[in-house]
Structure formats: structure tokens, C-alpha cells
Amino acid sequence: MYRASYRATWLSALFLPSVQLVTAFAVGAIVWYGGYQSTIGGLSVGGIQAFISYITFMMWPIQDLARVFAEMQHAIASAERIFSLTDSVPDVLDRPNSYDPGTIRGKITFENVSFSYDDDQPVLENFSLEIQPGEMIALVGPTGGGKSTIVNLLCRFYEPKEGHILIDGIDYTQFTLHSIHSRIGVVLQTPHLFSGSIRENIRYGKLDALDLDVENAAHLAGAHEFIMHLDKGYDEPVGEGGNLLSTGQKQLISLARAILAQPEIFIMDEATSSVDTLTEAYLQKGMEALLEGRTSFVIAHRLSTIKRADRILVVENGRIAEMGTHNELLRLGGKYYRLYTRQFRYQMHAAYDPFHKADPPASEPEAA
Numbered sequence: 001m002y003r004a005s006y007r008a009t010w011l012s013a014l015f016l017p018s019v020q021l022v023t024a025f026a027v028g029a030i031v032w033y034g035g036y037q038s039t040i041g042g043l044s045v046g047g048i049q050a051f052i053s054y055i056t057f058m059m060w061p062i063q064d065l066a067r068v069f070a071e072m073q074h075a076i077a078s079a080e081r082i083f084s085l086t087d088s089v090p091d092v093l094d095r096p097n098s099y100d101p102g103t104i105r106g107k108i109t110f111e112n113v114s115f116s117y118d119d120d121q122p123v124l125e126n127f128s129l130e131i132q133p134g135e136m137i138a139l140v141g142p143t144g145g146g147k148s149t150i151v152n153l154l155c156r157f158y159e160p161k162e163g164h165i166l167i168d169g170i171d172y173t174q175f176t177l178h179s180i181h182s183r184i185g186v187v188l189q190t191p192h193l194f195s196g197s198i199r200e201n202i203r204y205g206k207l208d209a210l211d212l213d214v215e216n217a218a219h220l221a222g223a224h225e226f227i228m229h230l231d232k233g234y235d236e237p238v239g240e241g242g243n244l245l246s247t248g249q250k251q252l253i254s255l256a257r258a259i260l261a262q263p264e265i266f267i268m269d270e271a272t273s274s275v276d277t278l279t280e281a282y283l284q285k286g287m288e289a290l291l292e293g294r295t296s297f298v299i300a301h302r303l304s305t306i307k308r309a310d311r312i313l314v315v316e317n318g319r320i321a322e323m324g325t326h327n328e329l330l331r332l333g334g335k336y337y338r339l340y341t342r343q344f345r346y347q348m349h350a351a352y353d354p355f356h357k358a359d360p361p362a363s364e365p366e367a368a
């Protein structure tokens with residue numbers, strides 16, 4: 001971009017002045033030669049004047065051409081940038097002979113999966129896990145532990161470097177990307193909204209949904225309340241990238257969008273981290289009905305959200321450090337126990353101390 005802009009600016013700085021310079025020299029030459037001719041009687045002064053006017057008239061369109069050419073150079077520089085984006089090839093592509101599996105039951109198997117974003121720093125190593133259809137799995141653990149990486153792999157935004165991920169017992173690279181993406185509902189850590197109204201943004205989950213379905217989804221997500229407080233309700237514009245809404249509001253809308261899509265597998269990565277506890281409690285009721293019978297992954301730093309998960313995985317340095325239900329892990333008295341009791345203590349403090357932060361820092365402290 002820098003090189004292209006530099007070239008464009010350089011060319012436009014060259015063209016216009018050189019055309020003007022040529023014009024000035026031409027007029028200078030006419031005056032010099034015409035002046036001499038008028039002294040010897042070959043040309044009248046009026047004739048010279050007329051000739052200069054004609055020459056200037058002729059130069060205008062040429063100067064315009066130079067200006068257009070300079071602008072074109074700028075446009076080409078911008079177009080190069082746009083084309084480099086539209087021509088970029090995704091890392092993950094459909095394999096030849098890939099197919100759409102039809103309905104998915106939701107059994108997921110990670111088989112010795114190893115993965116790294118850059119080749120030198122492994123994020124997951126030999127990760128294995130089997131999830132039964134309808135199970136709710138919660139992932140907790142310190143920041144940078146690899147929780148988002150696990151769901152990124154499952155969504156096939158990336159593919160394992162080694163090992164396999166199976167859906168219903170079949171390696172998912174045999175399926176088309178579209179068939180996987182359309183069956184997995186994801187609410188990400190950083191939700192993305194498109195400029196448009198709230199209604200349009202929720203409907204993006206299922207393009208042919210009726211208005212009533214959109215509003216039901218918003219109810220389930222706990223978003224209806226705040227939407228009704230906006231001037232235009234569901235028709236309120238969200239701004240570029242949703243910048244007219246708060247992060248919590250964006251999270252609720254992207255949740256409603258996923259609910260509307262009725263996916264077979266549901267993933268929430270810190271989906272409710274910026275929502276207040278009251279809205280969250282309300283939302284959880286709706287979520288319970290939705291998650292019933294669906295395979296789901298929930299990542300949360302706020303542990304109250306995931307107590308009812310069938311299995312809780314403590315993920316640390318790309319490995320499963322602990323696994324079990326909430327009660328089992330508390331009884332174990334290990335990392336989860338420390339995370340949980342610490343958060344609980346924090347909340348108790350918060351109840352008495354108005355200056356206390358509501359949520360503890362994300363990372364787990366060393367055992368006291």
C-alpha cells in the first residue's frame with residue numbers, strides 16, 4: 001500500500017508540473033520568436049496575441065488529461081488494495097469429493113490433535129477428547145491456555161496440524177466447510193455486527209426468519225428488554241461494526257442471532273462476559289431450554305455460568321489439567337477448586353465493599 005501510494009503521489013507530482021512547464025516554455029518561445037518577427041514586420045502584435053490564446057486553449061485539455069492520469073494512479077493504488085483482499089485464498093479449503101453429511105447428531109472426537117498458529121510455538125499437543133451428543137462441555141482455565149483455539153479448530157476456522165477431529169465418527173475434513181459452518185452456532189469473544197438495524201443483524205442467523213421469530217430469539221437471549229428501551233426498537237441502527245452499542249449489548253444480539261439459527265452444535269466463547277449478572281441469570285433460563293439435547297461448548301471466566309455443565313475441563317497450556325462435573329472438581333480440591341473459591345470470595349467481598357471490582361482478574365493465582 002505504501003509503495004503503491006508513493007508511486008501514485010510521485011507520478012502526480014511529476015505530470016502536472018511538467019505539462020505546465022512545457023506550456024510556459026512554449027509561450028516563452030512564441031513571445032521570443034513572435035517579438036522578433038514583429039520587429040521585422042513579419043507578424044502583427046495582435047496576431048501574436050491571438051496565437052498565444054489559441055495555444056493556451058489547446059493546453060487546457062492536455063493539462064486536464066494529466067490531472068485525470070494522476071487521479072487514475074491513485075485509484076489504481078486503492079484498487080490494488082481491494083483486489084489483494086478479494087483475491088486472498090483462505091487457509092482452509094474444501095477437499096475434493098467433500099460432501100454434506102445431512103443431519104449431525106453431535107458426537108465430537110478430538111484424536112491426538114496437535115496445533116500451532118506459527119510453526120514454532122505449539123498451542124495444543126496430543127489433545128484427545130470425546131464428547132457425546134447432547135453433552136454440555138465447559139472450558140475454563142487461565143488466559144492463553146488454549147480454550148478459544150479448541151473451539152476455533154472445532155469450527156474448522158483452522159485445521160489440526162496433526163491428528164483428527166471427528167464429527168459423528170467421520171473426519172470432518174471429508175465434509176464441506178459450508179455444511180460444518182451452517183450447523184455450528186458460535187458466539188465469539190468479540191462479537192461482530194454489521195451496519196444495519198438490530199432486526200437485520202439478528203436475522204442474519206436465518207435469512208428467511210419471520211419478525212416474530214426474530215423477537216422470540218431476542219427474548220430467549222435476554223436482549224428484548226434493552227431493545228425496547230431504544231428509540232426505534234428493533235429498527236434502531238447499530239452503526240458501523242455495531243459501534244453504537246455496548247459490548248454486552250452486542251453479545252446479546254449475537255447470541256440471539258445464534259439462537260435463531262437453531263444450530264446442532266452450539267459454542268459460546270465468553271459470550272456473556274460483558275453482561276451484568278442480572279441479565280445473565282435471566283438469559284441462562286432461556287439458554288437452558290435451547291441447549292437441551294444439543295452438543296455445546298461454553299467458555300467462561302465467570303464460573304457461575306457453567307456450574308450445570310455435564311463436564312468441566314480445566315485447560316492449561318493446551319492440555320486438560322482437570323476434568324469432571326462441578327461437584328467432582330470441587331471435591332478434588334485442585335485448580336478448579338482454587339479458581340472457584342477465589343471467585344466466590346471476590347463476590348462476597350464485592351457485596352460488602354463498594355470499591356471492590358465485580359470480577360476478579362482472569363488468570364488463576366498461584367496457590368496461596
Ligand SMILES: Nc1ncnc2c1ncn2[C@@H]1O[C@H](COP(=O)(O)OP(=O)(O)OP(=O)(O)O)[C@@H](O)[C@H]1O
Nearest residue numbers: 117118123141142143144145146147148149150189
Ligand atoms: N491468531 C493467532 N495467531 C497466533 N497465535 C495465537 C492466535 N490466537 C491465539 N494465539 C496463541 O495461542 C495461545 C492460546 O490462545 P487462546 O486464544 O486459545 O487462549 P484462551 O484460553 O482462549 O485465552 P482467553 O481466556 O484469554 O480467551 C496463546 O498463547 C496465544 O498467544
Ligand SMILES: [Mg+2]
Nearest residue numbers: 147148189269
Ligand atoms: Mg479465548
